[in-house]
Amino acid sequence: MNHLPIVPILLPSLAGTLMLLPPLSKRLWLQRWITGFGLLALVVVAGALMVLAQQQIRIYALGGWQPPFGIVLVVDRMTALLLMTTAILASCAGLYSAENEDRQGPFFYSLFWFQIMGINGAFLTGDLFNLFVFFEVLLISSYALLIHGGGKEKTKAGFQYVSLNLIGSALFLVALGTLYGTVGSLNMADLAAKVRFLTPEEQILAKVGGLLLLLVFSLKAALLPLHFWLPKAYGAASASVAALFAILTKVGFYAICRVFSGIFGDNGGDLAHFAAPWIWPLAIATIAVGSVGIYAAASLRMATANVVIVSAGTLLLTLVVNDGQSLPIGLFYLLHSTAVTGALFLVADQMGTQRGAAPNQHVGTAPEKQSALLGWLFLTASVAAVGLPPLSGFVGKALLLQSTTRFIEQVWVWPALLISSFASLVAFSRAGTAYFWNATPSPSPPVGGDKLRLTQIVAISILLASTALMAVYADRILTYSQGAAEDLRRHPLTDSANLTEERSGLNAAHES
Amino acid sequence: MELVFAFCVGVLTSCGVYLCLRGTTFTVLIGLTQLAYAVNLFLFASGRLSINAAPILGISEKIADPLPQALVLTAIVIGFAMTAFLAVLAIRTYADWGNDHVDGRPSAVERIIQREGMRR
Numbered sequence: 001m002n003h004l005p006i007v008p009i010l011l012p013s014l015a016g017t018l019m020l021l022p023p024l025s026k027r028l029w030l031q032r033w034i035t036g037f038g039l040l041a042l043v044v045v046a047g048a049l050m051v052l053a054q055q056q057i058r059i060y061a062l063g064g065w066q067p068p069f070g071i072v073l074v075v076d077r078m079t080a081l082l083l084m085t086t087a088i089l090a091s092c093a094g095l096y097s098a099e100n101e102d103r104q105g106p107f108f109y110s111l112f113w114f115q116i117m118g119i120n121g122a123f124l125t126g127d128l129f130n131l132f133v134f135f136e137v138l139l140i141s142s143y144a145l146l147i148h149g150g151g152k153e154k155t156k157a158g159f160q161y162v163s164l165n166l167i168g169s170a171l172f173l174v175a176l177g178t179l180y181g182t183v184g185s186l187n188m189a190d191l192a193a194k195v196r197f198l199t200p201e202e203q204i205l206a207k208v209g210g211l212l213l214l215l216v217f218s219l220k221a222a223l224l225p226l227h228f229w230l231p232k233a234y235g236a237a238s239a240s241v242a243a244l245f246a247i248l249t250k251v252g253f254y255a256i257c258r259v260f261s262g263i264f265g266d267n268g269g270d271l272a273h274f275a276a277p278w279i280w281p282l283a284i285a286t287i288a289v290g291s292v293g294i295y296a297a298a299s300l301r302m303a304t305a306n307v308v309i310v311s312a313g314t315l316l317l318t319l320v321v322n323d324g325q326s327l328p329i330g331l332f333y334l335l336h337s338t339a340v341t342g343a344l345f346l347v348a349d350q351m352g353t354q355r356g357a358a359p360n361q362h363v364g365t366a367p368e369k370q371s372a373l374l375g376w377l378f379l380t381a382s383v384a385a386v387g388l389p390p391l392s393g394f395v396g397k398a399l400l401l402q403s404t405t406r407f408i409e410q411v412w413v414w415p416a417l418l419i420s421s422f423a424s425l426v427a428f429s430r431a432g433t434a435y436f437w438n439a440t441p442s443p444s445p446p447v448g449g450d451k452l453r454l455t456q457i458v459a460i461s462i463l464l465a466s467t468a469l470m471a472v473y474a475d476r477i478l479t480y481s482q483g484a485a486e487d488l489r490r491h492p493l494t495d496s497a498n499l500t501e502e503r504s505g506l507n508a509a510h511e512s
Numbered sequence: 513m514e515l516v517f518a519f520c521v522g523v524l525t526s527c528g529v530y531l532c533l534r535g536t537t538f539t540v541l542i543g544l545t546q547l548a549y550a551v552n553l554f555l556f557a558s559g560r561l562s563i564n565a566a567p568i569l570g571i572s573e574k575i576a577d578p579l580p581q582a583l584v585l586t587a588i589v590i591g592f593a594m595t596a597f598l599a600v601l602a603i604r605t606y607a608d609w610g611n612d613h614v615d616g617r618p619s620a621v622e623r624i625i626q627r628e629g630m631r632r
Contacts, residue, residue: 129583136590143597152608156616159537159605162598163614166544167532169594173551173587180580181558 004052005060005075007045008083008120011038016113031109032098039091042116046084050480053080057487059126067126068187074126076487077480078331082123082254085335086247088466089342090116095459096346097240100450104149104238111148114141115244122251128179128186131255132172135220139165142248145241146233157236164229168219175212182206192262196269203270213259214275221252222312224286231293234305239349242301243342249308250334253315261324261488276320283320284416286313291420294427299361300348300435303427304341307385310420311337318400321413326403327488331481333396336470340384340393343463347377350452351435362431367439369451375436377460382428384467387421392470397421399478513561517553524550535622537602537612544598548591556584 015038018024019031052058053075060073094112102108118138125131143165147158180186182205183194198206219226230249234242260275268274290313293306311333318330354368368374380391387393397417404410470477524546531543559580567578602612609616618626 129586133586133590136594140594140597143601147601147604152616155601155605155608159598159601160614162594162601163532163540163544166591166594166598167547169590170544170547170551173555173583176583177551177555177558177580180583181560186579 002052002058003060004045004048005058005073005124006062008042008049008087009073009117009124011042011045012113012117012120016110016117019110019113020107025107028102032102035094035098035109035112038113039087039094042087043084043091046080046087049075050077050080050084053077053487054480054483068185068190071130072126072187072189073124074189075124076484078254078257078484078488079123081331081335081480081484082250083120085250085338086116086119086123088462089247089338090244092342092346092459092463093240093244095462096243096456097238099453099456101149101238101240108145108148111141111144112244115145117141119247119251123254126188128188128191128259129176131258132169132176135172135251135255136169138248138251139169142245145244146237148241149238151236153236157232161229161233164219168216171212172216175209175216178205178209178212182209188258188263192265192267195263195271196267198269198271200270206271207274210259210264210271210275211278214256214278217252217255217259218282219252221249221256221316222286222309223282223316224289224313227286227289227309227312230309231297231302231305234308234345235299235301239346242304242345242349246308246338246341246345249312250315250338253312253319253334256316257319257327257488261319261327261485265324265489267489273324279316279320280412283313283316284412286310286316287416287420291423294420295423297427300351300431301345303424303431304344304348304385307344307424308337308341310424311341314397314400314417314420317413317416321400321409322403322405326400327485328478328481329396329399329403331484332392332470332474332477333400335477336384336392336396336467339463339466339470340381343377343381343460343467344385346456346460346463347374347381350374350456351378354451355435355439362434368435371436371439373452373457375432377464378432378435380464380467381460382424382432384464386425386428388425390468390471392467392474395471395474513563517557517561521550521553521557524553535613535615535618537605537614540614541595541598541602545595548587548595552584552587552591555587556580 015034019034024030024034054077058075059067060075061067062071062073065071090112097108097112115138118134118141121134122131122138125134143158143162146161147154176186179191182198182202183191185191185194195206215226222230234245237245260273260279264271264274266272287310290306290310293309294303297303297306315330315334315337318326318333351368351374354370354374384391384393387397401414401417404413528543528545528547528550531539531546534540534543559577562574562576564572565574565576566572567576567581569575605616606612611617
């Protein structure tokens with residue numbers, strides 16, 4: 001039996017546990033090396049899974065329990081693509097943190113690895129309750145990573161973030177209870193096969209459960225009424241952690257895809273796409289509020305946090321535009337926005353620390369120590385984030401605009417996307433002007449933090465280079481994400497076919 | 513039985529929500545705990561309520577669904593860990609900010625209300 005699907009969960013959990021144990025817990029350099037090799041291995045495994053998933057959807061039954069009774073891990077192209085994104089983003093965040101930030105408190109790398117374990121698990125699992133468990137794993141490590149290093153702002157942001165997510169977890173459980181009580185299963189494939197056969201009375205309950213799930217996932221994905229935690233939390237976290245958090249909102253989007261495109265998707269009978277009327281206004285309003293946030297943000301990190309909100313809204317839009325046919329473009333945009341927001345958080349942090357005074361405000365002070373290098377990095381990152389050619393942001397946005405076919409969609413989507421791009425263009429131009437051109441050379445020697453080390457430059461460059469590469473190889477990525485979107489819609493059916501086959505095989509075995 | 517059960521879940525939930533909306537970290541913590549209790553009861557009920565039914569085959573005539581019980585167990589463990597973490601975090605916020613308001617310090621309106629309350 002091929003055990004590769006569980007490696008993205010096992011490897012981080014082992015690495016994280018090892019680093020808590022005595023011989024390693026005191027030796028930071030050893031932890032850095034192990035983390036480095038571990039992340040490299042994770043990228044390789046994710047690559048192998050991408051190839052595997054292209055051949056067929058792989059189902060890994062944990063403990064050999066027959067689905068749908070046991071927990072299954074499902075590797076399809078969607079999962080593999082997101083595992084790859086996580087591995088690359090985590091490598092860059094890890095590389096960046098290895099210079100300085102891992103020294104601010106103990107156990108940084110353990111928490112870092114548990115965070116990756118939670119994210120990978122959430123992407124891999126094929127069971128809704130298991131999804132809840134992995135959500136909690138990634139959340140509790142994100143709580144700890146958020147306040148890692150300590151400080152007044154971090155504890156305050158941390159408390160609010162934790163209590164909000166605990167309420168979210170409670171709602172998640174209520175939703176799971178409702179769904180289980182109605183449909184009688186929590187396996188995603190099994191649910192998808194069963195929701196068609198619900199009676200009208202049960203359909204109402206299933207709808208309640210589904211919408212509660214939408215509420216919970218919207219909280220994680222930072223959609224409109226539930227996004228207020230994000231700027232504070234991301235603004236307070238240290239840079240590499242904020243960069244790693246760039247994938248967290250995408251986990252929420254992924255879960256929404258799984259539930260509302262997989263379970264309540266085309267084959268949902270009366271319940272097919274029942275949440276789309278809710279998702280439309282949420283997505284548009286999120287983009288609008290995020291754009292205002294980018295424009296109004298007092299600091300570059302706040303602006304970047306609001307870029308995350310805008311991209312969350314845009315992603316959600318791709319789920320409903322054109323009856324869900326734009327989802328491949330959405331996945332492309334997901335890769336782009338993860339890399340770019342990660343890079344922006346890292347660059348913004350450097351721009352703040354290197355100038356010494358007024359680290360996080362749009363005012364002219366002493367210039368950064370490496371203003372030329374940082375200027376170029378910032379220019380590249382903001383061009384990609386705003387969506388100007390030639391980088392991937394432009395490709396993603398242009399494709400999304402192109403894919404809207406109906407007039408009523410165009411009326412809503414075009415202004416929302418274009419105005420949000422314009423707002424971020426203005427905001428980033430203003431920030432760049434204040435940080436780089438408005439700098440007054442001070443007579444005293446600069447007081448800011450250290451210069452960028454080589455590893456940090458490499459970490460930022462990998463992320464920025466990936467957006468350029470994404471623009472160049474856009475067609476290949478789109479082909480793959482097309483397959484991912486197909487897997488998302490198809491996997492329940494093939495899976496349930498598998499289940500019946502296995503079941504009949506088992507019956508035959510019993511009879512003989 | 514269903515009525516009593518539903519009543520308990522409802523009361524716990526409403527108390528939990530009310531306390532979560534308060535402005536001090538301690539009440540929020542208590543509110544979250546009550547919310548977690550309510551959710552655990554609710555999750556337990558998703559396998560239908562029954563008396564004298566064992567979750568094991570062949571022990572009793574009626575059989576209870578074992579899965580919700582397993583789910584509740586998991587939820588209890590996770591909820592317990594999270595609440596403990598939040599309690600420590602609340603103490604830390606108190607130490608850092610010198611008061612137990614969720615925003616670090618009470619807003620102007622809240623301070624006026626507090627002052628009025630003390631005068632009475």
